[in-house]
Amino acid sequence: MIRVELRKLLCSRRTWVTIALIDALPVLVAVLLAVTGVGPRPGTGPAFLSAVLTDGTLYPLAALAMVVPLFLPVAVAVTAGEAVAGEGQAGTLRYVLIRPVGRTRLLVAKLVAVVVFALLAVVVVAATAYVVGVLLLGQQDVTTGTATFSGTSLTTPELVLRTLMSLAYAMLCMLGVAAIALFCSTLVDTPLAAALGAIAVLIASTLLLTLDAASALHPWLITRYWLAFTDLFRDPIFWRDILRGIGLQLLYVAVFLGAAWANFTTKDVTR
Amino acid sequence: MTEPVIRTAGLTKRFGRVTAVDGVDLDVREGDVYGFLGANGSGKTTTVRMLLGLVLATRGEAEVLGRPMPRHRQEVLPQVGALVEGPGAYESMSGRANLRLFDAMGSAGPAGGRRTRERRIGEVLERVGLGGIDRRPVKAYSLGMRQRLGLASALLRSPRLLVLDEPTNGLDPQGIHEIRELLLELNRGGVTVFLSSHLLAEIEQMCTRVGVLDRGRLVLQDDLAALQGPTGRTEVVTDDPGRAASLLGDAVEGRDGDRLLVRADDTGTLNRRLVEAGCRVTLLAPERRTLEQVVLAASAGAGDRRERAS
Numbered sequence: 001m002i003r004v005e006l007r008k009l010l011c012s013r014r015t016w017v018t019i020a021l022i023d024a025l026p027v028l029v030a031v032l033l034a035v036t037g038v039g040p041r042p043g044t045g046p047a048f049l050s051a052v053l054t055d056g057t058l059y060p061l062a063a064l065a066m067v068v069p070l071f072l073p074v075a076v077a078v079t080a081g082e083a084v085a086g087e088g089q090a091g092t093l094r095y096v097l098i099r100p101v102g103r104t105r106l107l108v109a110k111l112v113a114v115v116v117f118a119l120l121a122v123v124v125v126a127a128t129a130y131v132v133g134v135l136l137l138g139q140q141d142v143t144t145g146t147a148t149f150s151g152t153s154l155t156t157p158e159l160v161l162r163t164l165m166s167l168a169y170a171m172l173c174m175l176g177v178a179a180i181a182l183f184c185s186t187l188v189d190t191p192l193a194a195a196l197g198a199i200a201v202l203i204a205s206t207l208l209l210t211l212d213a214a215s216a217l218h219p220w221l222i223t224r225y226w227l228a229f230t231d232l233f234r235d236p237i238f239w240r241d242i243l244r245g246i247g248l249q250l251l252y253v254a255v256f257l258g259a260a261w262a263n264f265t266t267k268d269v270t271r
Numbered sequence: 272m273t274e275p276v277i278r279t280a281g282l283t284k285r286f287g288r289v290t291a292v293d294g295v296d297l298d299v300r301e302g303d304v305y306g307f308l309g310a311n312g313s314g315k316t317t318t319v320r321m322l323l324g325l326v327l328a329t330r331g332e333a334e335v336l337g338r339p340m341p342r343h344r345q346e347v348l349p350q351v352g353a354l355v356e357g358p359g360a361y362e363s364m365s366g367r368a369n370l371r372l373f374d375a376m377g378s379a380g381p382a383g384g385r386r387t388r389e390r391r392i393g394e395v396l397e398r399v400g401l402g403g404i405d406r407r408p409v410k411a412y413s414l415g416m417r418q419r420l421g422l423a424s425a426l427l428r429s430p431r432l433l434v435l436d437e438p439t440n441g442l443d444p445q446g447i448h449e450i451r452e453l454l455l456e457l458n459r460g461g462v463t464v465f466l467s468s469h470l471l472a473e474i475e476q477m478c479t480r481v482g483v484l485d486r487g488r489l490v491l492q493d494d495l496a497a498l499q500g501p502t503g504r505t506e507v508v509t510d511d512p513g514r515a516a517s518l519l520g521d522a523v524e525g526r527d528g529d530r531l532l533v534r535a536d537d538t539g540t541l542n543r544r545l546v547e548a549g550c551r552v553t554l555l556a557p558e559r560r561t562l563e564q565v566v567l568a569a570s571a572g573a574g575d576r577r578e579r580a581s
Contacts, residue, residue: 004375012363091359095424098323098355099377100348268286269325270317 026063034136059133080181081195083110166229179256281331306474309484352430358421414441485570508554
């Protein structure tokens with residue numbers, strides 16, 4: 001079933017259009033930076049963006065910091081929201097289930113497809129950002145290495161390792177979104193409602209984070225540690241928020257996947 | 272003794288306070304073409320969904336192909352082909368691509384090598400009259416074509432049992448005829464067909480057994496031949512119905528224009544009496560009940576009517 005879901009994902013034009021659109025923003029920003037040469041002052045604007053003017057190899061991280069807060073979660077929520085409700089709306093869910101495909105198996109296959117989608121998006125964004133960054137913004141002399149936030153230098157292998165770690169972290173954050181959207185998808189009849197449900201959770205979380213009165217809730221909000229991957233570029237790595245972020249995302253994944261499973265396996269499929 | 276293919280005992284489904292299916296005892300035997308009749312909203316589709324494990328019963332048991340459902344769906348469903356409440360397909364893909372996907376689903380995965388699978392898909396498409404489809408996506412299909420595609424998908428695994436919910440919906444008269452012939456051919460090859468419909472004519476032309484659902488209750492279940500048995504009356508058409516009526520006296524139980532309904536033990540004797548009295552008989556036949564009469568007598572009214580409580 002996983003193979004079937006992946007084939008559906010990869011053969012769908014929508015998948016690639018979505019990824020291209022997500023990819024468009026960092027490319028546009030890179031072009032603007034290269035043309036104007038005006039970057040945000042250090043410490044303002046999206047993470048890493050002030051650094052990329054001097055070093056294009058950091059641009060994948062800047063691109064990631066741009067798409068992780070909004071674009072990527074929206075795309076993941078839409079894809080995961082589609083999972084069960086979309087099949088229901090298209091009238092294919094009942095035919096899939098009587099093939100028979102077990103409900104748990106279907107849910108797992110859907111989740112894998114969403115993860116692959118997020119992975120594809122992240123990889124495409126990072127890869128194009130690297131190419132665009134090096135081409136448009138130039139590369140610093142490799143021997144001097146890339147500067148961390150803490151002012152020390154990173155060697156290229158170290159930089160690659162830390163970049164991969166941040167990609168993995170971003171993926172885990174997307175898994176949390178996927179779990180919520182998947183749960184919504186087993187709950188409602190239309191994929192739109194499911195996606196909006198998940199997005200609403202993200203917006204609420206972002207909003208509450210700006211509110212001091214909600215500070216007791218902050219450690220439990222899903223988006224709280226999303227940008228903690230920038231801490232991987234401190235020297236030494238500042239682990240506290242990253243580890244908390246990993247724990248929190250795993251908690252969200254466990255709770256919402258469990259709820260999705262419990263709901264879907266006992267649900268009457270009447271569509 | 273033929274094996275029961277579908278057997279339910281006290282099958283009940285409640286949605287909140289509404290009882291959609293109420294204590295249904297179905298009995299479908301191997302080789303049957305079983306007509307499952309009922310007005311819209313009488314619970315046919317919910318029953319079908321319970322048989323397939325899509326809707327979970329509130330109470331009661333269901334056995335399909337000798338095994339309890341939905342517990343044994345992994346063994347039962349690969350031998351069942353179904354069309355439930357209209358066809359469903361991935362709209363942006365071609366019919367062939369859809370069948371490839373559905374063929375690859377399920378616990379067993381796709382059976383056989385690539386060439387076997389392609390041949391199987393080609394065969395079912397040919398069978399349902401879609402042998403010539405091109406790469407157009409399903410969203411460009413007419414309802415009839417979608418229906419045929421759904422049927423093709425149901426036939427992919429060479430099922431022992433076909434469960435079809437309104438399979439001729441959206442087809443033109445030629446299409447309906449074709450599908451009927453196809454189903455009868457499959458049935459001759461040993462496939463049991465469970466056909467749910469609200470079209471009496473369709474059931475009457477095809478089925479050997481009939482079950483009638485009325486507001487969630489199974490009000491009738493019998494062989495079609497038994498249901499349509501003679502009523503003990505004879506239908507008589509003569510050129511002088513007035514004279515015939517006075518001649519036969521109290522035996523005449525009904526009159527409709529030229530047509531008399533006569534209670535008679537023996538049609539031959541009746542014929543002789545009329546002819547000897549000088550009445551020209553143009554038609555003389557034992558009266559049989561139509562399926563419509565049987566169904567209307569058994570059920571209370573249209574299922575989707577909601578009368579105001581007085």
